[in-house]
Amino acid sequence: MKKLTEMAMRLKLFAGLRPFSRGGVLRDAMAGLTLASMNIPQVLGYTRIAGTPAVTGLYTVLLPLVMFAIFGSSRHLVVAADSATAAIFSSGLSGMAPQASEKYMALVCMVALLTAAMLLLARIFKLGFLADFLSRTVLVGFLTGVGFQIGIAMLGEMFGMPVHAHNTVDQLQQLIDGLQQVNLPTLGISLLVVSCILGFHHFLPRLPVPLLAVLTGIGASYAYDFAGQGIAVIGPVPGGLPTLAFPAVSWDELLKLVPIAISCFVIIIAQSAATSRVFGVLHHERVDEDADILGLSAANAAAAFSGAFVVNGSPTQTAMADLAGARSQVAQLAFAGIVLLVLLFFTEPLQYLPRSVLAGIVFTIAVGLVDIPSLRGIRRESPGEFILAMVTAAVVALVGLEQGILLAVALSLLRHVRHSYRPHTMVLVPDNSNRWLPMAAKPGLQTKPGLIVYRFGADLFYANDNRFADEVRALIEHAPNPVRWFVVDAGAMTDIDYSAARCVRDLCDELTRREIKLVFGRVNSYLRADMNRHGIISATGEALIFSTMHEAIAVTSDGVNRFQEDEKLKPDNPIIDPT
Numbered sequence: 001m002k003k004l005t006e007m008a009m010r011l012k013l014f015a016g017l018r019p020f021s022r023g024g025v026l027r028d029a030m031a032g033l034t035l036a037s038m039n040i041p042q043v044l045g046y047t048r049i050a051g052t053p054a055v056t057g058l059y060t061v062l063l064p065l066v067m068f069a070i071f072g073s074s075r076h077l078v079v080a081a082d083s084a085t086a087a088i089f090s091s092g093l094s095g096m097a098p099q100a101s102e103k104y105m106a107l108v109c110m111v112a113l114l115t116a117a118m119l120l121l122a123r124i125f126k127l128g129f130l131a132d133f134l135s136r137t138v139l140v141g142f143l144t145g146v147g148f149q150i151g152i153a154m155l156g157e158m159f160g161m162p163v164h165a166h167n168t169v170d171q172l173q174q175l176i177d178g179l180q181q182v183n184l185p186t187l188g189i190s191l192l193v194v195s196c197i198l199g200f201h202h203f204l205p206r207l208p209v210p211l212l213a214v215l216t217g218i219g220a221s222y223a224y225d226f227a228g229q230g231i232a233v234i235g236p237v238p239g240g241l242p243t244l245a246f247p248a249v250s251w252d253e254l255l256k257l258v259p260i261a262i263s264c265f266v267i268i269i270a271q272s273a274a275t276s277r278v279f280g281v282l283h284h285e286r287v288d289e290d291a292d293i294l295g296l297s298a299a300n301a302a303a304a305f306s307g308a309f310v311v312n313g314s315p316t317q318t319a320m321a322d323l324a325g326a327r328s329q330v331a332q333l334a335f336a337g338i339v340l341l342v343l344l345f346f347t348e349p350l351q352y353l354p355r356s357v358l359a360g361i362v363f364t365i366a367v368g369l370v371d372i373p374s375l376r377g378i379r380r381e382s383p384g385e386f387i388l389a390m391v392t393a394a395v396v397a398l399v400g401l402e403q404g405i406l407l408a409v410a411l412s413l414l415r416h417v418r419h420s421y422r423p424h425t426m427v428l429v430p431d432n433s434n435r436w437l438p439m440a441a442k443p444g445l446q447t448k449p450g451l452i453v454y455r456f457g458a459d460l461f462y463a464n465d466n467r468f469a470d471e472v473r474a475l476i477e478h479a480p481n482p483v484r485w486f487v488v489d490a491g492a493m494t495d496i497d498y499s500a501a502r503c504v505r506d507l508c509d510e511l512t513r514r515e516i517k518l519v520f521g522r523v524n525s526y527l528r529a530d531m532n533r534h535g536i537i538s539a540t541g542e543a544l545i546f547s548t549m550h551e552a553i554a555v556t557s558d559g560v561n562r563f564q565e566d567e568k569l570k571p572d573n574p575i576i577d578p579t
Contacts, residue, residue: 015073015291017329025330032334034324039317041210045362046081049150050309051090051099052108054234054350057081058339059242059308064299065336069329072295073288076279077272078321078332079299082312083365084146085264089310091400092260107257109247113304114261119297126290135415138408139270140374141389145396145404147369150362157359160186168397186231186356193360210361217357218349232355239347242306264310266409272296272313279318423458425471441471443478450481451556455489462499469507483516485556489549491522501534508539519544521552
């Protein structure tokens with residue numbers, strides 16, 4: 001036993017469970033019971049989004065939970081069915097097979113297996129950093145769009161109307177056209193469920209209202225024969241353990257599933273990493289993102305082989321677990337144990353559960369995805385990013401989830417490139433007391449007659465090199481006095497690519513012909529190596545490349561005296577801090 005424990009620690013297995021203590025295990029086991037009472041109705045509801053049989057929701061919190069507890073590192077992350085990933089693959093598979101059919105389930109399981117394979121590759125190549133490429137802004141927008149899409153998709157079952165369209169706009173059109181077919185008892189049940197969940201969530205957040213709604217719905221349906229009165233129920237739910245099988249799909253179908261799996265992969269990486277980080281910081285615990293990716297891969301592989309669908313690190317369910325007092329994966333294992341009991345002994349009553357109850361539960365989940373406080377904060381602090389979030393939400397809701405996730409990634413990267421393409425630039429200029437202070441660079445500014453000290457606030461690369469050169473030329477052309485020394489504060493530059501290097505060398509040659517010295521200060525060792533390899537040092541001269549701004553300014557004409565004797569030029573000025 002001791003050898004097995006040592007081997008598990010070397011392989012970083014069970015990191016989300018260790019260290020064990022009797023009190024901690026008992027506490028987490030009770031938290032797992034509470035977690036099961038709150039989350040079993042939700043995972044049943046997610047099957048309405050996924051288009052799969054109700055029992056598959058229970059399968060997502062059986063073997064996948066166990067596999068993440070073995071291979072993952074986060075003590076808090078709950079891996080289970082998730083609305084975003086369920087919406088992604090159901091949207092992508094809707095045209096390939098009828099929902100809940102045997103063929104559809106094979107496709108669903110293969111998506112989970114492909115996602116598991118991608119996560120495994122991400123772990124092997126340590127690609128956890130990919131989560132950073134989906135900005136919080138567009139992630140909020142994406143989830144907002146998912147919330148609208150899911151909410152609208154549930155209205156049909158909440159109204160008791162048949163809605164067969166898959167596109168959100170078409171669904172709305174069918175709802176409007178079929179308003180005369182509304183089943184009032186079904187609508188009444190849905191509204192009661194939604195109002196109770198939202199109302200009690202505000203005043204008594206720890207009360208498992210969804211579970212009470214499910215139990216009450218089952219009891220009332222059985223007692224008053226809802227099915228016989230035209231109120232749809234979910235029907236028979238098979239009990240027992242899931243059957244392990246490899247999902248059988250054709251090669252052509254496999255190729256069509258790859259883009260869907262990629263979309264699920266991106267969301268899983270982004271959401272799971274963000275969630276585990278948040279709760280790791282909250283509890284002052286270190287999170288191994290690569291180990292969590294391995295755990296997510298194992299969980300999705302277990303889902304694929306056990307007839308379930310893609311699972312994700314769920315922010316909402318993780319928050320529920322934390323609220324219930326869970327402090328390790330023991331709580332999640334207890335949750336899985338409760339699910340096992342339900343599968344073995346309590347699936348028969350589920351056949352009486354009204355579909356409108358599940359639709360109401362899912363509708364409240366969709367409402368929770370629309371993060372109004374975050375959207376308000378983004379709008380207040382960064383109106384431009386708010387527009388990006390709204391564009392992402394609109395594309396997700398009106399066009400499609402796959403297109404939305406691709407747009408979200410593209411907008412995140414474009415936002416980063418835009419900041420690098422148009423960085424902040426500054427020039428040191430004297431104020432009324434003759435102190436040198438940084439000001440936004442614009443033509444006509446100079447540091448002193450014959451000298452301009454300039455800062456470019458980003459790496460130099462192919463997209464911004466001409467911007468750099470053009471601004472240098474403009475500052476020189478419009479300077480009040482002829483410029484003889486142009487000092488570049490390179491503190492924000494870490495490297496220079498080939499295109500930018502050619503541009504800088506051309507600029508050096510041009511300034512040399514005009515008898516203007518181009519000086520670089522605060523050049524770190526990595527940047528110096530790039531400058532040397534690309535021939536920039538040869539073009540400027542070794543004597544004009546410095547590791548501090550003190551040296552760079554001191555080399556300018558009469559700069560030594562100016563720099564050392566002027567008491568108002570303080571070394572703690574951020575633009576010329578020698579460190």
